[in-house]
Amino acid sequence: MPTLPPGPSSKLWTLIRYLRDPIGCMVPLAQRYGDPFSFPGDPPMVCTGDPVGIKAIYTADPDTFAPLSADLSVFLGRRSMILLQGAEHRRLRKLMMPPFHGARVRAYGEAICRLAERHTADWQPDRQVMVYEVAQRISLDVILQAVFGVSEPERMAGLATLLLDLLNGISPLIALFPSLRRELGGLGPFAAFLRRQRLLREQLDALIAAARVAGPREDILSLLVQARDEDGQPMTDEEIRDQLILLVVAGHETTAISIAWAFYALHRPENAAALERLRAELAALGRDPEVEALDRQPYLEAVCQETLRRYPLAPAPAPRKLLRPLELMGYTLPAGVGVGVAIGVAHFREDLYPEPLRFKPERFLERKFTPFELVPFGGGARRCLGAAMAAHEMRLVLGTILRRYRLRLASLRPDPGKVRAANAGPAHGVRMIVEERLA
Known part of the structure; x- marks a missing residue:
C-alpha cells in the first residue's frame, strides 16, 4: 500500500x-x-x-x-496562537477562552445591532450598495468596540482605515508565495504592507498600554490584559498584540464575507421562498424586538448555517x-x-x-449535523475561539438589515467566488439595489 x-x-x-x-x-x-x-x-x-x-x-x-x-x-506575528504548539498553545488558548464564552459574547449584541443600523441608516430606495463593503465596516467596528475597546468616532475611523489598508494589502500572491515578499527599495506591495503593519503595531501597543493603566473594562482587550495563567503570570504585550491582529485577520474579514454570501444567496431568484420565510419569521417579532429574541430565531440560524456550509471560506483551512x-x-x-x-x-x-449546491436552510431544521460533518470553524483543540461571536454577529446583522430594508441583486450573474487574502469571498462584492425602506 x-x-x-x-x-x-x-x-x-x-x-x-x-x-x-x-x-x-x-x-x-x-x-x-x-x-x-x-x-x-x-x-x-x-x-x-x-x-x-x-x-x-x-x-x-x-x-x-x-x-x-x-x-x-x-x-x-510570531506569538500568534495559530502558530504555536504544545504547552505554549494550551496556555495561550486557556488565557483567551473566557472573553469568548456565551454570556460575554451575548453582551455585545446591542452594540452589533446598533452598528448595523448606523452603517445602513443612509440607504434610500433605488440606491446601489455593495453589501460586502458595508459588512466589512460593520464587522470592523464591532472589533474596534468589542475587542479593542475603542469607541471615539475619530479614533475608530483612523484605526478602521489602517486595518482595511493592511488587510487589503495582503494579496493572494504575497500570501501564497514567500519569494514575492521583497521590499524592492520600499516601492513594492510587500514594502507597503510592512509600513502599514508597523503603524498598526504602534497603535496596538498604545492601546495595550492604556488598557493596563485603565483597569477592568468589558472589552476583550481589557479581559486579556487582566488574564493570568496558572502561575499567576499575565500575557506579554507582544502576545496580546499578536492575538489582537489574529482576531482582526481571522474574525473581521471572514464574518463580513459570510454576511455578504448570505445576502447573495437569499436574493437569488431560485431562493425566493427561503427569503420570504425568513422575512415572515422576522416580521413576527414585532416592531422593536429584544436582541436575544432576534438572535434565537430558528430559521435565521438555519440560514446562517446553510450559508457557512454552501459558501465555505476556505477549501482546507489551517x-x-x-x-x-x-x-x-x-x-x-x-x-x-x-x-x-x-x-x-x-x-x-x-x-x-x-x-x-442548492441553498436549502431547511436541512438544518430537519436534522443535527455532527462536528465532523459541518466544520465551518474547524474543530478539536484548534477550533476557532471566536466561532460563537462570529455566528452571533452574523445572525444579528442579517436580521437587523432584513427587518429594515427590501433589496434585490443588481445583477443575476452567478458569482463563483474570488480569493480575498486567504478567504473565498464574493467576486463582485454582492451589489444590491435598495427597493424599499420598511417602517
Missing part, C-alpha cells in the same frame, strides 16, 4: 484551479482521486472531507501536529504538519507530512447534504 494517497501531480495547476474556483475546486479532486487525496509540495499535504477522516484528525492528540506554514508569522505518524483511513501518514480537513469536500457530500 502506498504511504500517501493519490492526488494531482502539478502544484501549479492545482493552485490555478483554486484561484479560479476557490469554492468548487476540491470536489472534483475527491471525485477523481478518492478521499483522502494528496497535494504535491514541500511538504506534501493530505486532505480528507470524509467525517471518519475528519474525526481522526480532530480527535488526535494535539501534540501530534505543528504549524504547517510558520512563515505566516510575517502577517500574524493545515497542520505531523510530528509523528498518523493513521488516516487506511493510510499511515509519516511525520513531516501536512494534513488538512477539506471543508470544500465535506460540505458538499451528497450523502450528508442532498442537492449540495
Whole structure:
C-alpha cells in the first residue's frame, strides 16, 4: 500500500484551479482521486472531507501536529496562537477562552445591532450598495468596540482605515508565495504592507498600554490584559498584540464575507421562498424586538448555517504538519507530512447534504449535523475561539438589515467566488439595489 494517497501531480495547476474556483475546486479532486487525496509540495499535504477522516484528525492528540506554514508569522506575528504548539498553545488558548464564552459574547449584541443600523441608516430606495463593503465596516467596528475597546468616532475611523489598508494589502500572491515578499527599495506591495503593519503595531501597543493603566473594562482587550495563567503570570504585550491582529485577520474579514454570501444567496431568484420565510419569521417579532429574541430565531440560524456550509471560506483551512505518524483511513501518514480537513469536500457530500449546491436552510431544521460533518470553524483543540461571536454577529446583522430594508441583486450573474487574502469571498462584492425602506 502506498504511504500517501493519490492526488494531482502539478502544484501549479492545482493552485490555478483554486484561484479560479476557490469554492468548487476540491470536489472534483475527491471525485477523481478518492478521499483522502494528496497535494504535491514541500511538504506534501493530505486532505480528507470524509467525517471518519475528519474525526481522526480532530480527535488526535494535539501534540501530534505543528504549524504547517510558520512563515505566516510575517502577517500574524510570531506569538500568534495559530502558530504555536504544545504547552505554549494550551496556555495561550486557556488565557483567551473566557472573553469568548456565551454570556460575554451575548453582551455585545446591542452594540452589533446598533452598528448595523448606523452603517445602513443612509440607504434610500433605488440606491446601489455593495453589501460586502458595508459588512466589512460593520464587522470592523464591532472589533474596534468589542475587542479593542475603542469607541471615539475619530479614533475608530483612523484605526478602521489602517486595518482595511493592511488587510487589503495582503494579496493572494504575497500570501501564497514567500519569494514575492521583497521590499524592492520600499516601492513594492510587500514594502507597503510592512509600513502599514508597523503603524498598526504602534497603535496596538498604545492601546495595550492604556488598557493596563485603565483597569477592568468589558472589552476583550481589557479581559486579556487582566488574564493570568496558572502561575499567576499575565500575557506579554507582544502576545496580546499578536492575538489582537489574529482576531482582526481571522474574525473581521471572514464574518463580513459570510454576511455578504448570505445576502447573495437569499436574493437569488431560485431562493425566493427561503427569503420570504425568513422575512415572515422576522416580521413576527414585532416592531422593536429584544436582541436575544432576534438572535434565537430558528430559521435565521438555519440560514446562517446553510450559508457557512454552501459558501465555505476556505477549501482546507489551517493545515497542520505531523510530528509523528498518523493513521488516516487506511493510510499511515509519516511525520513531516501536512494534513488538512477539506471543508470544500465535506460540505458538499451528497450523502450528508442532498442537492449540495442548492441553498436549502431547511436541512438544518430537519436534522443535527455532527462536528465532523459541518466544520465551518474547524474543530478539536484548534477550533476557532471566536466561532460563537462570529455566528452571533452574523445572525444579528442579517436580521437587523432584513427587518429594515427590501433589496434585490443588481445583477443575476452567478458569482463563483474570488480569493480575498486567504478567504473565498464574493467576486463582485454582492451589489444590491435598495427597493424599499420598511417602517
